[in-house]
Every structure is written in structure tokens, then in C-alpha cells.
Amino acid sequence: MEANITFILAPLHGITNYHFRNCLHRHVGEIDVAVTPFLAAQELAKLNVRKWPDIQPTNNTGMTIIPQLMGNEPRQMTDTLKALSTLGYQQVNWNIGCPSAQVVRKQRGCGLMPHADKVEAVVAAASREVPECHFSVKMRTGWSNPAEGLEIIERLNPYPIDFIAIHPRLGVQEYNGTPDWELFGEMCERTRHRIVYSGDIVDLDSYLRFRACFPDVTDIMLGRGILRNIFLAEELTAGETLPLEVKRQRFADFYHDLIETLAEARGRQHILSLLKELWHYFATFYQLSPQELTNLLRITDIDEFERRTMEIAGKE
Ligand SMILES: Cc1cc2nc3c(=O)[nH]c(=O)nc-3n(C[C@H](O)[C@H](O)[C@H](O)COP(=O)(O)O)c2cc1C
Structure with a gap:
């Protein structure tokens, strides 16, 4: 410790x-x-x-x-x-x-x-x-x-x-x-x-x-x-890593909260570019392949992006 x-x-x-x-x-x-x-x-x-x-x-x-x-x-x-x-x-x-x-x-x-x-x-x-x-x-x-x-x-x-x-x-x-x-x-x-x-x-x-x-x-x-x-x-x-399952569950809660918070503050249509920027990093957490990340970043509709990312986060 x-x-x-x-x-x-x-x-x-x-x-x-x-x-x-x-x-x-x-x-x-x-x-x-x-x-x-x-x-x-x-x-x-x-x-x-x-x-x-x-x-x-x-x-x-x-x-x-x-x-x-x-x-x-x-x-x-x-x-x-x-x-x-x-x-x-x-x-x-x-x-x-x-x-x-x-x-x-x-x-x-x-x-x-x-x-x-x-x-x-x-x-x-x-x-x-x-x-x-x-x-x-x-x-x-x-x-x-x-x-x-x-x-x-x-x-x-x-x-x-x-x-x-x-x-x-x-x-x-x-x-x-x-x-x-x-x-x-x-x-x-x-x-x-x-x-x-x-x-x-x-x-x-x-x-x-x-x-x-x-x-x-x-x-x-x-x-x-x-x-x-x-x-x-x-x-x-x-001094040790947390169990992956625990982290994924907690991450999903965090991500859900983040989307809600950002959408409320800025309006849903205006959060897509920030979410995409974040997914360049979150992709590492979910071990997405470069192709999977590219496919995600091609999405232009916020509802579709949210659905897809919540699916990856295991919360849809
Ligand atoms: C996208 C991005 C934005 C950054 N913005 C700032 C900033 O506003 N002020 C600052 O002092 N450093 C900024 N940095 C540098 C980081 O604070 C940090 O020093 C750097 O990324 C190295 O640390 P890390 O490897 O832990 O990210 C930024 C870095 C990145 C990648």
C-alpha cells in the first residue's frame, strides 16, 4: 500500500x-x-x-x-x-x-x-x-x-x-x-x-x-x-489491478452518467465530438481493434453512437 x-x-x-x-x-x-x-x-x-x-x-x-x-x-x-x-x-x-x-x-x-x-x-x-x-x-x-x-x-x-x-x-x-x-x-x-x-x-x-x-x-x-x-x-x-468484471460494471455506470451529464449541459447533438475523442482512449480499456475503433468513429448520429458504445460497455 x-x-x-x-x-x-x-x-x-x-x-x-x-x-x-x-x-x-x-x-x-x-x-x-x-x-x-x-x-x-x-x-x-x-x-x-x-x-x-x-x-x-x-x-x-x-x-x-x-x-x-x-x-x-x-x-x-x-x-x-x-x-x-x-x-x-x-x-x-x-x-x-x-x-x-x-x-x-x-x-x-x-x-x-x-x-x-x-x-x-x-x-x-x-x-x-x-x-x-x-x-x-x-x-x-x-x-x-x-x-x-x-x-x-x-x-x-x-x-x-x-x-x-x-x-x-x-x-x-x-x-x-x-x-x-x-x-x-x-x-x-x-x-x-x-x-x-x-x-x-x-x-x-x-x-x-x-x-x-x-x-x-x-x-x-x-x-x-x-x-x-x-x-x-x-x-x-x-498496488494491484481490480478485477476486470468489477471495472467494466463500474465503467458502464460512469459512462452512462457522463453521457447524461454532458447531454444535459450541452444538448445531445453537441456531445458527439467529445465522446469520439474520449473513445480514442476508452478503446484501450475495451481492447477494441483499430478497425472496431474506426467503425465507431465513423458513426455520425449521436443516438447510434450512444447505442453502440453502451452495447460495448455492456449496458444496453
Ligand atoms: C489532449 C491533451 C490536452 C492537454 N491539455 C493540457 C492543458 O490544457 N494544460 C497542460 O498543462 N497540459 C495539457 N496536456 C498535457 C498533459 O497535462 C500531460 O502533461 C501530458 O499528457 C503527459 O501526461 P500523461 O502521459 O499522463 O497524459 C494535454 C495533453 C493532451 C494529450
């Missing part, structure tokens, strides 16, 4: 919205904290955080959430941190790891990693102007060069950062290749901050290998692994 590990739901933009998080929380244990998908930091004049449904406290009564921001200007960041504090948030995460071309082009997300001065300026402003905020950073090892990540790690040492979440891939790799544990180890050695690990923890085997290499890292983000097996955190905590 692992008693002292905290599992955090990783932000997955377009997927881990509050509907998904709330459903997960209703059906699955051992994952009580989530970093939200990113929201754009804005200057005061353009800000209306009460219009951001994903982080309204009334929409988030299950998991504890840490709102995540994307931005590159100190003023935008500090204005948004202050606005978030009026909603009661004292923990906020900053995304400097997103590798999407659109984001990087604007020198946001991972596009900031070659610019340590800009990163430092934002962190310095946050700690100076909103000291009550527990500000954290989520980063990669660099955009195209690991020296960038190491530089940023060193630059952040003087500031009161809550934690640094590291997904140890370069931005140019996107999600290809394997996480660089050697570099991750070097970053851990050079920081004085709490480190949260993110990347490819998908089952007991990957988890135990990670724990053996990094026994001092006790905060672990689970992202795509949770989508492939929503019971992952429970299994990692228990």
Missing part, C-alpha cells in the same frame, strides 16, 4: 472539463485534485472570471481544482490571479508547456521556454503583487533544447513557487518518444521546489518503475492513463 502519494488529474484541454471531473469524482476514488485545462490570462478590463464555467466554485463541488492559466504578460497574469482570488482560488497554475503550434507562435505555452527572462518576469510579478497566491508552473524540458528547461528551473529557485509540474519531453516532441527521466532527475536535483511528475504513468508497471527511480517525488499527475483506465489511481494506491 502506498500511503503518501498524491495523484492529481492532469489538465487535458477539451477533455477534463468540469463535467468530466465531476463524473470521475462520483465514480472513482483516490484522485481528488485536478489542474484544470488552461484558460487565457487577461488584463482587468477584459476579464470576467464569473463567465468561466469550468472554474465556477458551484460547478466544482467534487474535486479540489487548481485553475490553470495561459499567458505571457506579467500584468495579464497578476490581474487574473487577483480576479481568481475573488472566486476563492488561492492556488493557480501557469502553463508553459503546451506545444500546440497556435499557442507557441504567440510565445505562449512551450513557446515561452526559450525565453527565461519572460518566464522569470511573470513569476516575479506574481510573487511580488499577489503573494497570497500559491503560484505553480507546469513545464516541459524545453521547446527544442533541454538547456532551456534547466535554465528555467534555476531561474525559479529564488521565488516562492508552490510546485513545478514537469512533463519531461521537449515541446518539439509533442507526445512522441518517451519521457526523459535522466533530464527529469537533473531538474529535480537543481530545484529547491516541490516537483510534480507528469508523463506516461499508465499502469502499475510504469508507476513502480517511476517510484523506484524517484522515491522522493510523491506528487504524480495522471492524464491519458486515467482516460485509458479510469480506475488507475485506485489501482496504483492498492
Whole structure:
């Protein structure tokens, strides 16, 4: 039994919205904290955080959430941190790891990693102007060069950062290749901050290998692994996999709840694309063949898609 590990739901933009998080929380244990998908930091004049449904406290009564921001200007960041504090948030995460071309082009997300001065300026402003905020950073090892990540790690040492979440891939790799544990180890050695690990923890085997290499890292983000097996955190905590039949029954209940919740919030016609995105991952849980998944993704009618997927989940 692992008693002292905290599992955090990783932000997955377009997927881990509050509907998904709330459903997960209703059906699955051992994952009580989530970093939200990113929201754009804005200057005061353009800000209306009460219009951001994903982080309204009334929409988030299950998991504890840490709102995540994307931005590159100190003023935008500090204005948004202050606005978030009026909603009661004292923990906020900053995304400097997103590798999407659109984001990087604007020198946001991972596009900031070659610019340590800009990163430092934002962190310095946050700690100076909103000291009550527990500000954290989520980063990669660099955009195209690991020296960038190491530089940023060193630059952040003087500031009161809550934690640094590291997904140890370069931005140019996107999600290809394997996480660089050697570099991750070097970053851990050079920081004085709490480190949260993110990347490819998908089952007991990957988890135990990670724990053996990094026994001092006790905060672990689970992202795509949770989508492939929503019971992952429970299994990692228990140190064993749950019986397949139990998991399938519980998954069917979760999936049914998810469809109902999404349909009620967005209207049935508008949930098909999200469900299809999810089934890229759920297909692993149900061991669908590539052809079976392709057939599923070809369906254009939500009723048909629901019928077919509930059939796979064994609930029709
Ligand atoms: C579809 C998708 C969306 C993502 N959105 C975000 C995001 O909004 N903010 C962020 O910091 N990371 C985002 N990530 C990165 C994940 O949080 C995580 O760091 C990465 O997927 C590696 O962890 P995993 O292997 O456990 O998924 C995203 C990843 C994927 C695949």
C-alpha cells in the first residue's frame, strides 16, 4: 500500500472539463485534485472570471481544482490571479508547456521556454503583487533544447513557487518518444521546489518503475492513463489491478452518467465530438481493434453512437 502519494488529474484541454471531473469524482476514488485545462490570462478590463464555467466554485463541488492559466504578460497574469482570488482560488497554475503550434507562435505555452527572462518576469510579478497566491508552473524540458528547461528551473529557485509540474519531453516532441527521466532527475536535483511528475504513468508497471527511480517525488499527475483506465489511481494506491468484471460494471455506470451529464449541459447533438475523442482512449480499456475503433468513429448520429458504445460497455 502506498500511503503518501498524491495523484492529481492532469489538465487535458477539451477533455477534463468540469463535467468530466465531476463524473470521475462520483465514480472513482483516490484522485481528488485536478489542474484544470488552461484558460487565457487577461488584463482587468477584459476579464470576467464569473463567465468561466469550468472554474465556477458551484460547478466544482467534487474535486479540489487548481485553475490553470495561459499567458505571457506579467500584468495579464497578476490581474487574473487577483480576479481568481475573488472566486476563492488561492492556488493557480501557469502553463508553459503546451506545444500546440497556435499557442507557441504567440510565445505562449512551450513557446515561452526559450525565453527565461519572460518566464522569470511573470513569476516575479506574481510573487511580488499577489503573494497570497500559491503560484505553480507546469513545464516541459524545453521547446527544442533541454538547456532551456534547466535554465528555467534555476531561474525559479529564488521565488516562492508552490510546485513545478514537469512533463519531461521537449515541446518539439509533442507526445512522441518517451519521457526523459535522466533530464527529469537533473531538474529535480537543481530545484529547491516541490516537483510534480507528469508523463506516461499508465499502469502499475510504469508507476513502480517511476517510484523506484524517484522515491522522493510523491506528487504524480495522471492524464491519458486515467482516460485509458479510469480506475488507475485506485489501482496504483492498492498496488494491484481490480478485477476486470468489477471495472467494466463500474465503467458502464460512469459512462452512462457522463453521457447524461454532458447531454444535459450541452444538448445531445453537441456531445458527439467529445465522446469520439474520449473513445480514442476508452478503446484501450475495451481492447477494441483499430478497425472496431474506426467503425465507431465513423458513426455520425449521436443516438447510434450512444447505442453502440453502451452495447460495448455492456449496458444496453
Ligand atoms: C489532449 C491533451 C490536452 C492537454 N491539455 C493540457 C492543458 O490544457 N494544460 C497542460 O498543462 N497540459 C495539457 N496536456 C498535457 C498533459 O497535462 C500531460 O502533461 C501530458 O499528457 C503527459 O501526461 P500523461 O502521459 O499522463 O497524459 C494535454 C495533453 C493532451 C494529450
